[in-house]
Each structure stands twice: as structure tokens, then as C-alpha cells.
Amino acid sequence: xxxxxxxxVNLAVFGALWGLVEISLGSVLHAINLPLTGxxxxxxxxxxxxxxxxxxxxxxxxxxxxxxxxxLKLFSIxxxxxxxxxxxxxxxxxxxxxxxxFQKPSLAAFISACAGSALWVxxxxxxxxxxxxxxxxxxxxxxxxxxxxxxxxxxxxxxxGIVLALVALHLVIGGIGGWLxxxxxxxxxxxxxxxxxxxxx
Amino acid sequence: xxxxxxxxxxxxxxxxxxxxxLGRLVIFLWALGxxxxxxxxxGTVPALITLTALGALYPFALRRLARPRWLLILTSLFxxxxxxxxxxxxxxxxxxxxxxxxxxxxNGLQMVLRAIVILAAVDGLSASVDIxxxxxxxxxxxxxxxxxxxxxxxNLLPDLRQSSTNAWHSLRMRGGLRANWLRGIQLLVLTVLxxxxxxxxxxxxxxxxxxxxxxxxxxxxxxxxxxDGWVAAACVVSLVLVVVLV
Numbered sequence: 293x294x295x296x297x298x299x300x301v302n303l304a305v306f307g308a309l310w311g312l313v314e315i316s317l318g319s320v321l322h323a324i325n326l327p328l329t330g331x332x333x334x335x336x337x338x339x340x341x342x343x344x345x346x347x348x349x350x351x352x353x354x355x356x357x358x359x360x361x362x363x364l365k366l367f368s369i370x371x372x373x374x375x376x377x378x379x380x381x382x383x384x385x386x387x388x389x390x391x392x393x394f395q396k397p398s399l400a401a402f403i404s405a406c407a408g409s410a411l412w413v414x415x416x417x418x419x420x421x422x423x424x425x426x427x428x429x430x431x432x433x434x435x436x437x438x439x440x441x442x443x444x445x446x447x448x449x450x451x452x453g454i455v456l457a458l459v460a461l462h463l464v465i466g467g468i469g470g471w472l473x474x475x476x477x478x479x480x481x482x483x484x485x486x487x488x489x490x491x492x493x
Numbered sequence: 494x495x496x497x498x499x500x501x502x503x504x505x506x507x508x509x510x511x512x513x514x515l516g517r518l519v520i521f522l523w524a525l526g527x528x529x530x531x532x533x534x535x536g537t538v539p540a541l542i543t544l545t546a547l548g549a550l551y552p553f554a555l556r557r558l559a560r561p562r563w564l565l566i567l568t569s570l571f572x573x574x575x576x577x578x579x580x581x582x583x584x585x586x587x588x589x590x591x592x593x594x595x596x597x598x599x600n601g602l603q604m605v606l607r608a609i610v611i612l613a614a615v616d617g618l619s620a621s622v623d624i625x626x627x628x629x630x631x632x633x634x635x636x637x638x639x640x641x642x643x644x645x646x647x648n649l650l651p652d653l654r655q656s657s658t659n660a661w662h663s664l665r666m667r668g669g670l671r672a673n674w675l676r677g678i679q680l681l682v683l684t685v686l687x688x689x690x691x692x693x694x695x696x697x698x699x700x701x702x703x704x705x706x707x708x709x710x711x712x713x714x715x716x717x718x719x720x721d722g723w724v725a726a727a728c729v730v731s732l733v734l735v736v737v738l739v
Contacts, residue, residue, distance in 0.1 A: 293635065293636060293637060294637055294638075294707065294708065295637075295638050295707060296707065297641075297697055297700050297701060297705060297706065297707060298693070298697045300638045300641055300642045300645070300707055301642075301645055301693045301696045301697050301700070302690070302693055303642050304641075304642040304643070304644075304645035304646040304649065304696075305645075305646075305649060305689045305690060305692065305693055307642065307643075307646045308645075308646035308647075308649045308650055308653055308689070309653060309685070309686070309689055311646065311650065312650060312653050312654060312657065315650075316654065316657075343686065347690075356636060356639070356642070359631060359636060359639065360639070360642055360643055360646050363624065363627055363628065363631075363643055364643075364646060364647070364650065366615075366619050366627070367619060367624045367627075374611060374612065374615045377615075423529065424529070424607075424608075424611055427570070427573075427574070427604060428574065428600075430577075431573055431574065431577050434577060435573075472679070476679065476682055476683060476686070479683060480683060480686050480687065480690070483683070483687060484687065484690060
């Protein structure tokens with residue numbers, strides 16, 4: 293991954309924005325204990341990284357933005373933040389892989405990247421809970437069912453219903469995030485005097 | 494007899510620390526290995542050894558874990574495992590008329606111990622290694638230019654925070670969220686992004702005036718400690734012992 297000075301500065305700006313979202317909005321949302329905090333932060337973060345991809349449309353740029361955000365989160369004051377750090381990095385890797393699968397940035401690529409990263413929010417407790425904190429798989433599974441049951445008002449016995457509803461909710465919110473990121477990214481490009489990415493060859 | 498004069502550079506050179514950033518990174522990876530490699534039921538001794546070492550190196554990290562917020566999280570981790578970790582048929586104890594399992598108590602304590610070790614290792618690393626050194630380490634892993642980008646991002650953070658707060662306040666005071674809140678949010682995001690990107694031109698010019706070129710830039714230097722090699726060797730040996738014996 294070799295970027296020019298301009299590209300490195302653009303990546304720094306988007307990395308700082310994702311870091312800022314995690315540090316300021318993340319702290320507020322966690323403090324007031326809103327439901328779906330992880331999903332909101334994940335989608336906003338990947339939206340920022342996807343818009344960054346419009347400005348630096350090269351392989352590795354999304355991962356680079358994610359690593360900057362992760363390092364900023366690591367050094368934010370007075371917290372121990374292994375969960376969010378793993379989350380940021382995993383979401384950046386997922387978004388990078390999905391965006392790399394498309395030839396150039398497009399609406400479909402953005403929607404897939406944001407939806408794929410949003411799905412990670414469901415998977416993450418299984419990875420960090422089991423691998424890092426040694427929690428039982430069943431305990432993590434019941435935790436997820438319990439939170440899904442409270443969110444949708446479905447009885448917790450309907451396990452697959454809850455899982456499907458959670459997956460659908462994450463995909464829809466991620467997809468909307470991807471669509472918004474594409475729309476905002478294009479407007480931003482035009483506002484800053486560049487061409488809309490569709491017209492770039 | 495006259496002493497041999499020291500060169501100016503030699504006198505200005507900082508004394509080598511005992512542990513450098515590489516040594517601290519190795520300790521972090523070692524701590525993760527010591528608690529993640531052994532199975533939960535046989536991981537107590539390695540976890541206690543690791544916790545002792547981390548406590549000696551980073552006492553502040555353990556003090557931070559004694560804050561109410563973390564105590565609450567660790568207690569809930571224990572309680573969840575205690576009451577939901579083992580099916581009711583597996584209970585063999587009766588404490589305050591609550592049927593409990595000795596296996597669940599042991600597993601709960603083991604998980605709390607593992608969590609404490611991991612949290613202390615992360616906290617210790619982030620507090621003792623400089624942000625530019627982490628960038629330097631990642632640059633050596635293939636992310637060229639990361640040190641420069643992280644430097645720019647760190648310096649941009651306060652400006653971005655201020656400009657985002659200003660944009661939010663102006664939007665709210667003008668009632669931008671009342672009429673069409675979705676449009677208001679979109680405009681807010683656009684304003685924040687535009688403000689952020691307006692800085693890039695100045696930063697690029699400043700970097701180019703200083704003749705910065707990513708392909709020619711030096712990698713961020715890392716602090717090398719005099720004990721780094723020994724620490725790394727000890728970590729590897731202890732991990733091998735854990736793999737073989739536990």
C-alpha cells in the first residue's frame with residue numbers, strides 16, 4: 293500500500309472523523325445506554341470510511357482509515373477499549389474486502405460494505421466473548437436472544453425468529469447507511485469542486 | 494591522566510530504557526497468549542503468573558480496573574456465568590437457598606481473571622507506548638505512511654471536534670432539525686465533512702513545502718530497551734512451557 297501525500301492526508305481526515313465519532317458520540321451513546329449503540333456506531337463509522345473510499349479509490353484505503361480510527365480510540369483518555377478496537381478493525385477489514393470485490397466505488401459496493409460491516413455487530417460478541425473473555429457460547433447466544441427479545445417484543449423461545457429479525461434489521465440499517473454514504477459522498481465531491489465519482493473513468 | 498573527551502552526540506543521547514516499545518508489545522502479545530492458549534479449566538496458574546507480571550509492570554492498569562464501572566462489568570460477567578453457565582441439574586451447592594454449581598463458580602472466576610489480564614495488558618500497552626510508536630510498529634507491518642497520517646489525524650481531532658460542535662449548535666439554534674430532521678442531519682454531516690476536507694489542501698502544501706514524500710520518509714523510530722531481547726526470550730519460553738505442560 294503506497295499512497296501519495298495528498299491521499300495520506302485525505303485518509304487521515306477520514307480516519308480522524310471515524311475516530312471522533314467513536315470517541316465523542318460513542319461515549320455519549322454508551323453513557324445513556326441506548327439500544328443498538330454498537331450498530332449505530334458501526335454504520336456511521338463505515339459510512340465515513342466509504343466516503344473516504346470515494347476520495348482515495350484505491351485498495352487498502354478503507355483499512356487504512358479503520359486503523360487510524362482504531363489507534364485514536366486506543367489512545368482516547370482513561371478507557372480500556374478492547375471491544376470497540378476489535379470492532380473498528382474488523383469492520384474496516386470487512387468493508388475493505390467487500391469494496392475490493394467491486395471494480396470501482398459504486399452504490400452497490402457501498403450498500404454491501406455497510407450492510408456487511410453492520411452484520412459484524414451481531415457476530416462480534418461471539419468472537420470477543422468466547423476468545424477474549426472465555427465466555428460460554430451458550431451464554432453469549434442467550435444474551436443475544438434476550439436483547440433481541442426485548443427489542444422486538446418476541447418471546448425468547450422463538451430463537452430463529454429473533455435471529456432472523458436481528459439480521460434483517462442490521463442489513464437494512466447498514467444498507468440505508470451505504471445508500472446515504474454514496475449520496476453524501478457524491479454531493480461532497482461536487483461541493484468541493486471535483487467531479488461526481490460516476491463520471492470518473 | 495586526562496579523560497577522553499566524549500562526542501557531543503554521545504552526551505546528548507538519551508539513556509536506553511530497560512523496556513522499549515518492542516518489549517512492551519511482546520509483553521502484550523505474551524499476556525494474550527498466556528490466557529488464550531490454555532483451556533479455561535487449566536488456565537488459572539498461567540493467568541495468575543501473567544497478572545502478577547502485569548501488576549508489577551503496570552500497577553496503574555490494575556488500579557483503573559478497581560473503578561466502580563469496571564467492577565460492575567466484571568461482577569456481571571461472574572454472575573452471568575454463575576447463574577446461566579451450567580444447567581440447573583448440574584448444581585451441587587446451596588448458598589443462601591440458591592442452587593449453585595461449583596463448576597460455574599470456578600468458571601466464572603476464571604473468566605473474570607482472564608478478562609482482568611486482557612484489560613490490564615491493553616491498558617498497560619496503550620499507556621506506556623507513545624501513539625507515534627504504535628504507528629511506527631504498524632508501518633513496519635506494511636502500512637507505509639501511517640505514522641504521518643496518524644500525526645495529521647491526532648492534530649486534526651480538536652479542530653474537527655470544535656467545528657462539528659459549532660455546526661451542530663448552529664443547526665439546532667436555527668431550528669434545522671424541526672422542519673425536516675433527516676435533511677438537517679444530512680446537511681450537518683455535509684458541513685462537518687466539508688470543513689474537515691478544507692484542511693487537507695493546507696496540510697498537503699505544508700508537508701510538500703517541508704519536502705515530505707511518503708516514499709522517502711524515514712520510518713518512525715522505536716524505543717529499544719536494554720532488556721527487550723531477554724524479555725522476548727522469556728516470553729517465548731514461558732509460552733512454549735504453557736503449550737507443553739498445560
